Amino acid sequence: MTLSNLLPILCAIALCAFLLHLLFSAINRRHSCRIYRIPEHNGISNEKNSLYSKVSIYVTALSQAEDADFSNLYAKNSGEFFLQPDSNHAIKDSFLGTTVWWKHEAPVSEKAFLLQIKKASKPGFLRPYLQHVQAMANEGEARRREPRLHTNASGNQWRSVPFKHPATFETLAMDADLKNKIKSDLEAFVKGRNYYQKLGRPWKRNYLFYGPAGTGKSSTIAAMANFLCYDVYDLQLSNLTDDSDLKLSLMQTSGRSILVVEDIDRFLGGNLAGKGSPSFSGVLNFMDGLWSSCVEERIMVFTMSSENKEVIEPIFLRPGRLDVQVCFPHCTFPAFKAMANSYLGVKDHKLFPHVKESFDSGGVLTPAEIGEILMVNKSSPSRAIKSVINALQSSSRSCKLAVNSAGNRAGRGVGFGERQSSPEEGSPENCGVIKREVQSVLELKKLYSFLRLKSGRKLGFQLNPS
Secondary structure, eight states, rough: HHHHHHHHHHHHHHHHHHHHHHHHHHHHHHHHHHEEEEESGGGTTTTTHHHHHHHHHHHHHSSSHTTSSSEEEEOTTTEEEEEEEEEOOOEEEETTTTEEEEEEEESSSSOOEEEEEOOOOOOOOOHHHHHHHHHHHHHHHHSSSSOOOEEEEEETTEEEEEEOOOTTTTTOOOOOHHHHHHHHHHHHTOOOOOHHHTTTTOOOOEEEEEEETTSSHHHHHHHHHHHHHHHEEEOOOOOOHHHHHHHHHTTOSSSSSSEEEEOOHHHTTTTOTTTSSSOOHHHHHHHOOOOOOSSSSEEEEEEEOOSSSGHHHHHHHHHTTTTTEOOSSOOOOOHHHHHHHHHHHSSOOHHHHHHHHHHTTTTOOOHHHHHHHHHTTTTHHHHHHHHHHHHHHHHHHHHHHHHHHHHHHHHOOOOTOOOOTTTTTTTTTHHHHHHHHHHHHHHHHHHHHHHHHTTOOOOEEEEEOO
C-alpha cells in the first residue's frame, strides 16, 4: 500500500481522535463536581462551626435520607426519631433545578459534611443555596427543640427543667373565637421580623392576662409555649434586689421565648415590692425600654388576679407597653360545654339546659372548680353534670343571701323608740367600721349585678391601637 493510499486513512483516524477528545472533555466538564468541606469546628480555634450544625439538621430532615442505603437512627428524650446519614453514603438534593449531593464523613480526627456541586451549575448558586439550607434548618430546629421552663430561684441566676406542660389550644376551655384571635396574633408575630425591622421596633409582643384565679391564665401561657415551641421564663420579681438585677436577668434570657411575670398587680400595689426589689420605673423600662430589646423574638405575658385591670396605674396599661389585653372571667356556659366534651366526652346532654339556667341565675364558678368536679365524677357524666348544677345553684344562693343579709344590716337606721348608740359605739373607730361595712355591701351588690350580666358574656380580647 502506497503512502498516497494511507494518507486518507491517517487523516480519518486523527479526526476521530480529535472528536473523541472533544467529547470526553465535554463529558468530564459536565460531570465533574466542585467539593466543599464543612468541618465541625472552625480552624485552629476549635470553636463550633455553626454551619455544620445547620447542615446536620437540614440533611437529616431531607426525605431522601430515609431512602438512603445506610443511615444511623437516633431518638431524643421526647421520643422523636431522626436519621443521620452514614459515612460515604451520598444523599441527593435539588435547589432551583440544580442537583447536589451531601456526604457525611466521620474520620478519627474530625467530622465534616461534603457538598458536591456540578461545575456546570448556574453561576452564583452556592450562596443562595446555603442561605436556603440555614433558613430551613432554623425552622426544623424550632420544631425539634425541647422547650424548657426557667426560673430565677435566687437573684438573676436562671435554673431550668424540661417544659412538660400538656396544655394546647385544643384542650383549653376557652371561647373558640378568642382562641383563633390569639393564635392568629401569635402567627403574625412569628412571621413579622421584617415588618418590625421596617418599623424600627423591637421584635417583641406584650400581653396582659387578667381575671380571677383558676380561670385558665397559666394554661393559656402553656398552650402558647407549646404552639410556638418557645422556652418559658418565669420571672420572680420578689427574688431580685434592684433594677440592675432585673437587667442582668433580662440579658441572660434567650430569644424564641415567653417571659412570664405573674401577679403584677400585687407587685405594683406594693404587696410584693420592698426595699430589696426593682422599682416601679425599673419594671416599666423592663417592659418597653432599651433593655427590653436586648433579645429578639420574645413574648412577655403579665398576669393579674383581678378582673378589673383599672386597679393598677394607667401608665402601665398604655399602648406600647401592652399590645394585647385578654380578660379571663368566670366560667361561661359555652366554656362549660367545651370542658364537658374534653373531660367527659359529652357533646350534648339532657341536663345542659339546666346548667345554662344555673349560669343565668347567677351561678359563679371558675373553670378550675368545674374541672375538678368533672374529674371526680368522670365515670358518670350525668352525676358530674348534676354536681356542677348543684355547685352553681349553691354559689348563687350564697351570693344572694350574703347581699340581702349585709344590705339589711347596712340599710337599717335608728327609729323612734330605739336605743341610741353609746359614745363608744359612736367613736371614730366604730364609725369607720360602719362606713367600711356599708361600702363593702354596696360593692358586693354591684359585683352580684355585674356577675349576673357577665355570666353569659364571652371572654374579652383587646388589641391596643399600637
